[in-house]
Amino acid sequence: MIEIYNIEQETVIKTITVNPFIQKDSDKILQEIGGIYKKFNPLPEKGLLVKIPLDPAIHVANQWVNTLVDELIIFYPEEDEPFILIYDDENSTYFFTVDRKVPEEILFTLLFHH
Helix, strand or coil, rough: CCCEEEEECCCCEEECCCCCHHHHHHHHHHHEEEEECCCCCCCCCCCEEEEEEEEEEEEEECCCCCCEEEEEEEEECCCCCEEEEECCCCCCCEEEEECHHHHHHHHHHHHHCC
């Protein structure tokens, strides 16, 4: 299940079954990583977090990581651009910037079309 989490309230506000469209859009996000997210403390105090399980896992290979990703976490800070968190095969965390359009389309779809 996809979980939409309110960061400030520390609660899951919605769960949704994964579907092929979200899996495809998640793949698109992962293939279009823009760069390393460079904030010292990347976890926002306000906003939403969307946890998307990926089955099958998606292979990501770029200058920072070469791994299979089985979960994508998208952060939607209240006052900043969306960014993502992934784990590699050894459970190391990576925060990346992404093209803004696709994450916003995913959030809109999850919140308003289910």
